[in-house]
Amino acid sequence: MKNRVEELRKSQGLRQEEFARAIRVSRQTISSIENGRYSPSLELAFTISEFFGLPIEEIFIRERSDTL
Amino acid sequence: MKKRDLWTGIIMIALGLACLAASFLNTPLDSLLCGMFGALTAPGIVLVYKYAKYNSPKHAAQYRERLEQEQIDLRDERKEMLRNKSGRLAYLLGLLAGAASMTVFSVLGKLGAINEDTSRLLILFLTGYLLFQLLAGWVLYRLLEKKY
Structure with a gap:
């Protein structure tokens, strides 16, 4: 799942470690989310959206399949 | 670190030394007792060393940070x-x-x-x-x- 986590994090001048510590996850999780290798749970997605003060849909972009 | 960790380390060292002493009695379990000496004494020494290191004011902040990171990694x-x-x-x-x-x-x-x-x-x-x-x-x- 594509997302804007890296863009939003950098806009606030935060390193991955600082952002991870702020939302109580590991730095590796942040890296995996930003690379699209890992999709966060609903709870973590809400935590991230609350941190940036933006709705979830503006941070995580779901690509709908053409077959749906 | 808590005092309990220090006591755990000391007890492990004591038990390890007791196993070593028992291994000199020439029983069929000598090799097992030697193994237990190593398995108990080494981690016991590490625990006592860690207690001494992390309870010093110089390393207290480092220990708090390490604990916090451990908690984060556990729940991540x-x-x-x-x-x-x-x-x-x-x-x-x-x-x-x-x-x-x-x-x-x-x-x-x-x-x-x-x-x-x-x-x-x-x-x-x-x-x-x-x-x-x-x-x-x-x-x-x-x-x-x-x-x-």
Whole structure:
């Protein structure tokens, strides 16, 4: 799942470690989310959206399949 | 670190030294007692060293940060998912290894490379162990399914 986590994090001048510590996850999780290798749970997605003060849909972009 | 960690380390060292002393009594368990000396004393020394190091004011902040990171890593959802996945893969590999071992010991027994009674005993043990693993996996899955 594509997302804007890296863009939003950098806009606030935060390193991955600082952002991870702020939302109580590991730095590796942040890296995996930003690379699209890992999709966060609903709870973590809400935590991230609350941190940036933006709705979830503006941070995580779901690509709908053409077959749906 | 807590005083309990210091006492745990001291007790482990004491028990390790007691095992070492007992190993000089020339019993059939000498090698086991020597092993237990190493297994108890080494971690005991590490625990006492860590207590001394992290209770000094110079390292207190470093220890607090380390504790906090440990708590984060323990509850991190991605790491928990990876632990669960690797646990399941290890379980499946264990089943495969057990089944393969049964075949190997059976063949070795029939070919006379190992004593056939020993081979039978090993196969019996491995069968029981495999069945236990399968049953435990099934029971735990059913319990978790009801809970969640």
